Amino acid sequence: MAESTTPVTNSKVKWGVAVDLKRCTGCQGCTIACKLENGTPPGVFWTRVIEKEEGTFPLAYKVFMPIRCNHCSDAPCIPVCPSGASYRRANDNLVLIDQDKCIGCGTCVVACPYDVRFMPLSAHGYYGQTKVAFEQTAYEKWQKGTVQKCTLCVHRIDKGLEPACVETCPTKALVFGDLNDSDSQIAKLIRERPHFQPSAELGTDPCLYYLT
Amino acid sequence: MIERFTAEQSAQREWAWLLALYLFLGSLGGCLFLLVRLFGLPPSFAVASIGLVVLGGIVVLIKLGSPQRAWRAMSRPTTSWISRGVLCVAGFIVFGCLSVAPSIAALAWLPWNDGTALGIAFAWVAALFALLTTIYPGFVVSSARAISFWNTPLLPLLFFGYAGLAATGAVLIGSSSVPGGVARVVPWTEALIVVNAALSAIYLLVMKRTGGSARESVHRLNQGSLGAVYWIGVVLVGLILPLAALLWLTTAAVLAGACIQIGALLFRYCVLRAGVYYAPATLTPVGMDFSTLTRTSADFAHEYAGMAGNSAPGRR
Numbered sequence: 001m002a003e004s005t006t007p008v009t010n011s012k013v014k015w016g017v018a019v020d021l022k023r024c025t026g027c028q029g030c031t032i033a034c035k036l037e038n039g040t041p042p043g044v045f046w047t048r049v050i051e052k053e054e055g056t057f058p059l060a061y062k063v064f065m066p067i068r069c070n071h072c073s074d075a076p077c078i079p080v081c082p083s084g085a086s087y088r089r090a091n092d093n094l095v096l097i098d099q100d101k102c103i104g105c106g107t108c109v110v111a112c113p114y115d116v117r118f119m120p121l122s123a124h125g126y127y128g129q130t131k132v133a134f135e136q137t138a139y140e141k142w143q144k145g146t147v148q149k150c151t152l153c154v155h156r157i158d159k160g161l162e163p164a165c166v167e168t169c170p171t172k173a174l175v176f177g178d179l180n181d182s183d184s185q186i187a188k189l190i191r192e193r194p195h196f197q198p199s200a201e202l203g204t205d206p207c208l209y210y211l212t
Numbered sequence: 213m214i215e216r217f218t219a220e221q222s223a224q225r226e227w228a229w230l231l232a233l234y235l236f237l238g239s240l241g242g243c244l245f246l247l248v249r250l251f252g253l254p255p256s257f258a259v260a261s262i263g264l265v266v267l268g269g270i271v272v273l274i275k276l277g278s279p280q281r282a283w284r285a286m287s288r289p290t291t292s293w294i295s296r297g298v299l300c301v302a303g304f305i306v307f308g309c310l311s312v313a314p315s316i317a318a319l320a321w322l323p324w325n326d327g328t329a330l331g332i333a334f335a336w337v338a339a340l341f342a343l344l345t346t347i348y349p350g351f352v353v354s355s356a357r358a359i360s361f362w363n364t365p366l367l368p369l370l371f372f373g374y375a376g377l378a379a380t381g382a383v384l385i386g387s388s389s390v391p392g393g394v395a396r397v398v399p400w401t402e403a404l405i406v407v408n409a410a411l412s413a414i415y416l417l418v419m420k421r422t423g424g425s426a427r428e429s430v431h432r433l434n435q436g437s438l439g440a441v442y443w444i445g446v447v448l449v450g451l452i453l454p455l456a457a458l459l460w461l462t463t464a465a466v467l468a469g470a471c472i473q474i475g476a477l478l479f480r481y482c483v484l485r486a487g488v489y490y491a492p493a494t495l496t497p498v499g500m501d502f503s504t505l506t507r508t509s510a511d512f513a514h515e516y517a518g519m520a521g522n523s524a525p526g527r528r
Contacts, residue, residue: 076356076357076358078291079288079291079292080291080292080293080294080355080356081288081292082284082285082286082287082288082294082295082298083281083284083285083287083288084284084287084288085284101281101284101287102277102278103276103277103279103281103282103284103285104276104277104278104279105275105276105277105285105294106226106227106277107292107294107352109224109226110224110226110227110356110358110359110487111355111356111357111358112358113357113358113489113490115222115489119226119277121277143278144277145276145277145278146277146278147277199490199491202357202490
């Protein structure tokens with residue numbers, strides 16, 4: 001697998017996610033779908049929906065914002081990694097972690113502005129030291145003491161499927177697609193709808209667009 | 213865990229005591245080696261400086277999630293300050309040992325010493341690596357652009373200042389083994405205390421005026437348990453007490469040195485723990501634009517007019 005540490009420039013495919021904030025109801029369906037698909041350990045949420053209160057009484061309201069690894073075009077987590085475990089897949093823009101190389105220093109966890117990298121130090125499951133059958137199978141994928149994060153369900157993408165969180169969203173608030181393909185649904189939405197990228201001022205160019 | 217589901221600003225959780233101890237020991241050891249050369253201190257101080265750096269290495273191994281792969285940390289010196297640091301520390305330990313070895317009686321047979329060209333070369337290379345070992349921890353922390361409290365050129369300067377202060381403090385602790393006493397080191401220590409206090413004040417002021425998460429970091433450094441650690445541990449014990457002891461109680465040099473070590477360690481801990489991330493998501497500076505919703509601002513205002521009237525001050 002070809003690897004890269006440099007920002008995305010001319011890769012053919014650039015996967016991204018658009019989140020329609022008007023559709024998201026904060027049901028956490030994506031959170032659970034991710035847990036089931038990837039079998040992440042307790043306390044680890046590769047994707048989650050955060051709540052944000054906006055406005056003031058009487059015009060106060062609550063906004064739900066699903067967040068996950070944004071697979072940034074200029075990801076700050078990659079250059080700081082001392083072991084080369086964090087890398088960008090060359091044929092698309094996916095930021096991935098090679099667990100066999102990760103030393104668990106936590107530098108990338110601190111470097112990520114979106115707080116979406118995790119380093120579970122315990123091998124316990126949700127029910128203590130005894131893991132249930134699902135956990136026994138799912139946790140085999142994760143090495144204790146290494147960092148993990150959303151892969152945008154790379155195993156599903158490689159099979160031509162959408163990420164589990166996108167597929168499960170009951171209100172279709174999540175839209176997944178190729179940002180470089182001007183005919184894709186996500187590219188059209190970004191063209192047509194008002195939007196913003198999270199913490200864009202940091203220059204990370206996240207492949208996540210919130211449609212407002 | 214719940215804070216990860218809100219849009220409140222949160223501090224990083226990954227780096228705490230162990231990393232603070234590692235940063236403290238590494239920079240203290242590197243700077244102490246430089247002071248040995250600068251003040252002509254006995255070789256025992258150089259041996260101690262190498263020992264401190266090695267101890268720091270052991271601490272960071274304990275902190276690593278997968279210490280069995282620690283050697284991989286040297287893989288990316290072109291982009292990663294951790295990689296650069298590991299190479300500097302390795303170079304310092306190797307050349308520091310080569311430089312100090314002839315001063316140990318059992319190794320006096322070695323074909324180089326401080327008078328030979330090879331011995332001088334080892335000493336200079338070791339001093340260069342010691343300098344790099346001293347300054348790189350500040351860059352490790354300040355390179356994190358996700359945390360604006362750290363992401364400033366002032367931080368490496370401050371870390372370097374505290375490394376110098378801790379090293380002079382270490383000399384004060386070992387003053388009994390310095391022939392002729394440590395009279396030359398005391399003015400340096402006093403000056404470094406004043407410089408670090410001034411730098412810290414400037415740093416906190418700049419960060420407060422920066423706003424956003426940096427301002428929140430300063431706020432956290434001034435309240436709660438972290439505030440108590442900072443003001444009592446770093447400022448009172450680490451700066452004011454040693455300065456007072458050195459100025460008015462000259463026999464308390466060892467106590468002053470010990471206080472400085474406590475303050476220098478707690479300073480790093482406080483800076484790490486006060487590192488607040490950018491807010492995970494910001495909509496717009498004034499909130500969502502209601503005009504993009506089906507119901508407009510005017511609709512909302514009309515709908516809630518009665519409620520707002522009921523809650524207005526003075527209404528019954």
